Amino acid sequence: MLLCGTLYILYRFWCIIISFCTCFSYILCIFSFCFFPVLLLEEKSSVISFSRFLFFHYYLRCSVLQLKINKMSVPVKAKTTGKHMGFGKVILFGEHFVVHGCEAVVAGISEYTDCSLEVLKGKPGVEVVDKRPAVPGYIKEKRAEQEKAHQLVLDHLKINTSVDGLRITLGGPLVPSSGIGASASDVVALSRALSELYNLNLTEDQVNGSAFVGEGGYHGTPSGVDNTAATFGGLISYKRKDSRSLFQSIKFAKPLYLVVIGTGITASTTKVVADVRKLKEENPMFFTQLVSQYNTLVAEAIKALQDGDLHALGFLMNKCHDLCVQLTISCNELEAIVKACRQYGALGAKLSGTGRGGIAVALTSSAKSRDKLVQELKDNCPEAKFIWKYSVTNGKANL
Numbered sequence: 001m002l003l004c005g006t007l008y009i010l011y012r013f014w015c016i017i018i019s020f021c022t023c024f025s026y027i028l029c030i031f032s033f034c035f036f037p038v039l040l041l042e043e044k045s046s047v048i049s050f051s052r053f054l055f056f057h058y059y060l061r062c063s064v065l066q067l068k069i070n071k072m073s074v075p076v077k078a079k080t081t082g083k084h085m086g087f088g089k090v091i092l093f094g095e096h097f098v099v100h101g102c103e104a105v106v107a108g109i110s111e112y113t114d115c116s117l118e119v120l121k122g123k124p125g126v127e128v129v130d131k132r133p134a135v136p137g138y139i140k141e142k143r144a145e146q147e148k149a150h151q152l153v154l155d156h157l158k159i160n161t162s163v164d165g166l167r168i169t170l171g172g173p174l175v176p177s178s179g180i181g182a183s184a185s186d187v188v189a190l191s192r193a194l195s196e197l198y199n200l201n202l203t204e205d206q207v208n209g210s211a212f213v214g215e216g217g218y219h220g221t222p223s224g225v226d227n228t229a230a231t232f233g234g235l236i237s238y239k240r241k242d243s244r245s246l247f248q249s250i251k252f253a254k255p256l257y258l259v260v261i262g263t264g265i266t267a268s269t270t271k272v273v274a275d276v277r278k279l280k281e282e283n284p285m286f287f288t289q290l291v292s293q294y295n296t297l298v299a300e301a302i303k304a305l306q307d308g309d310l311h312a313l314g315f316l317m318n319k320c321h322d323l324c325v326q327l328t329i330s331c332n333e334l335e336a337i338v339k340a341c342r343q344y345g346a347l348g349a350k351l352s353g354t355g356r357g358g359i360a361v362a363l364t365s366s367a368k369s370r371d372k373l374v375q376e377l378k379d380n381c382p383e384a385k386f387i388w389k390y391s392v393t394n395g396k397a398n399l
Helices: 002-018 023-042 046-070 138-156 182-197 204-219 225-232 269-282 284-307 310-326 332-343 367-380
Strands: 084-093 104-120 126-130 165-171 234-241 244-249 256-262 348-352 359-364 386-393 396-398
Touching (some): 084 182, 084 225, 084 284, 084 348, 104 225, 104 284, 104 386, 126 138, 138 182, 182 204, 225 234, 256 332, 284 310, 310 332, 310 359, 332 359, 359 367, 367 386
Parallel strands (some): 104 396
Antiparallel strands (some): 084 104, 104 165, 104 234, 234 244, 256 359, 256 386, 348 359, 386 396
């Protein structure tokens, strides 16, 4: 009896270690504790009793495992055939403030990441083939975060790759760099592709929700703005309240002629977000003052957009950049680019996105003035490593 009791204790310890985190498993564990002493009393041989108990318990736990596996999604085809995209984005207002409950204004752009999937029969795990035309160092720098983000999406959608794995192929014209929403476009495109491969029939809101979960792998504490812009595109107002994403389309009176300038520096969004949070915790009064100034500013910016007042909008972009500097998310390269943009005719210019590298965005009055600014930057601003031109119109964002 002493030996049997010792074996039982060791067995229960092992079961606890490998126990499934399901309600049925917990009920099973409680039942086991109660059922074993009854067997000992009723059986003539405690060894026979213990053997029967082990067999019975093992059978039930295997049944729980099989039920859990059966609940996982199963692919309905060998590979995807549709085109599954996630749009890039430019944040006009709201960098980092949006993480703390403020409203952001974001332009979804027409350039995108696309994703295709192929089932790897008998080969477990996930294989990523990344063909995106990224700035140098971006894909390598983001690889670990990308793996985590993809797994978060797979877990969220209950995709099991422990037997048959997946090959994820990423491409598309969007040039990944910090601040352009490349991570969000990645997980949005992946969510859409998984919906086809596993016949999940995800709605756009569900795609957005899945991408928000995946963004946790890249951002730690995502705001939700990037995945919302990557899912829906266009010009949107966004804020997150009580764990819900609140967004609406912004109708504006005049097209926006934007220049997006890349520093070639890849910053870790997770680290920068954490540093801003630390600033808030260490100096809450100062942070509250910045938030108050920003809330006034963004309300004026939305009105300027609706009225078609581009000069006022540019002025407010400049003010927003100054607030970002106080958040400690700028850097020497961004400051040089912003200064050059203003010097060579931009109505306004500011950093956009993560900061400490990544991109800046400049607003011009027309397509002609935009082209002139681009040439001036190429000739006179060595910090501008990459330059893209975008136009944003009502209902969609066009290259």
